[in-house]
Amino acid sequence: xxxxxxxxxxxxxxxxxxxxxxxxxxxxxxxxxxxxxxxxxxxxxxxxxxxxxxxxxxxxxxxxxxxxxxxxxxxxxxxxxxxxxxxxxxxxxxxxxxxxxxxxxxxxxxxxxxxxxxxxxxxxxxxxxxxxxxxxxxxxxxxxxxxxxxxxxxxxxxxxxxxxxxxxxxxxxxxxxxxxxxxxxxxxxxxxxxxxxxxxxxxxxxxxxxxxxxxx
Numbered sequence: 653x654x655x656x657x658x659x660x661x662x663x664x665x666x667x668x669x670x671x672x673x674x675x676x677x678x679x680x681x682x683x684x685x686x687x688x689x690x691x692x693x694x695x696x697x698x699x700x701x702x703x704x705x706x707x708x709x710x711x712x713x714x715x716x717x718x719x720x721x722x723x724x725x726x727x728x729x730x731x732x733x734x735x736x737x738x739x740x741x742x743x744x745x746x747x748x749x750x751x752x753x754x755x756x757x758x759x760x761x762x763x764x765x766x767x768x769x770x771x772x773x774x775x776x777x778x779x780x781x782x783x784x785x786x787x788x789x790x791x792x793x794x795x796x797x798x799x800x801x802x803x804x805x806x807x808x809x810x811x812x813x814x815x816x817x818x819x820x821x822x823x824x825x826x827x828x829x830x831x832x833x834x835x836x837x838x839x840x841x842x843x844x845x846x847x848x849x850x851x852x853x854x855x856x857x858x859x860x861x862x863x864x865x866x867x868x
Contacts, residue, residue, distance in 0.1 A: 685723050687713045689737055692730050697778040701731060701785040731782045732792050738776045739796055745772055746803045753811040758865050761811050762858030765804075766850070769831045770838055780835060801828050812865045823864060830857050 691713030695704045706727055710720040724730045749764055756764065773780050783793055805824035812820070830853065837849045 681723075684715070684719065685733075688715060688720055688723060689730070689734050691715075692734050693738075693776070693778040696731065696734070696781050700781055701727075706730070728790070731785075732790055734778065735782050735793065735796065738779050741776065742772055742779075742800070743803070746800075746807065750803070750807045750810050753807050754813075756811065758811070758862050759858050761807070762861045763854055765807070765827060765831055765861075766834055766854040766857045770834045770850070773835050773838075801825050804828050804831075808865075815865055819864065826860070827857070830860070 688709065692704075692709045695708050695712050699708070704727065706720055707717055709727075709730060710717045713720075720730075724733065745768060749768060752764075753761060783789075783796060789797070801824050804827050805820055808815070808820045808823060808827070809817070834850060834853055837853065838846055841849055
């Protein structure tokens with residue numbers, strides 16, 4: 653899914669390292685791939701990338717291991733294909749926020765950014781497991797991290813078009829990592845403790861944006 657908004661430095665050129673062994677040509681084949689990826693999401697979310705096996709993914713989808721290998725050569729290919737599927741939902745969420753950014757107050761934007769990743773990763777629990785798995789990231793995963801930062805910058809630009817662009821560019825990775833911190837809090841804390849900590853992170857992000865964009 654391409655962004656409806658200009659994304660600084662965005663490029664459509666990526667390495668297709670998650671290409672399936674055989675792309676489905678018919679609706680039936682596409683449905684089978686979707687079932688395999690849905691099963692993989694459950695296995696990866698429950699066991700992590702390293703512990704998951706192709707056999708378990710096939711069993712979870714009630715398919716034969718041969719059917720899985722027909723479409724995906726390796727576990728890494730399954731993981732990257734799943735990330736590609738899930739990342740479209742992330743772009744949709746972030747582009748929706750970019751659309752609303754011009755009419756949001758800076759405080760409202762801070763609240764929305766603080767909860768953006770928490771909501772997305774709650775809907776896609778395997779995403780963090782795959783994107784942040786140990787070892788060098790695949791070219792596609794590396795591009796996802798970069799494009800998240802570029803979209804954050806685009807949101808800031810749409811919210812504060814008169815602000816200094818170099819400042820917004822420098823702010824983007826700071827905001828990105830604050831958003832990631834919200835996800836880490838969910839992993840470390842539960843219940844009322846998580847909600848209290850998230851409110852503090854929310855206040856920190858709102859305060860930062862308000863201080864930097866006060867001239868708006």
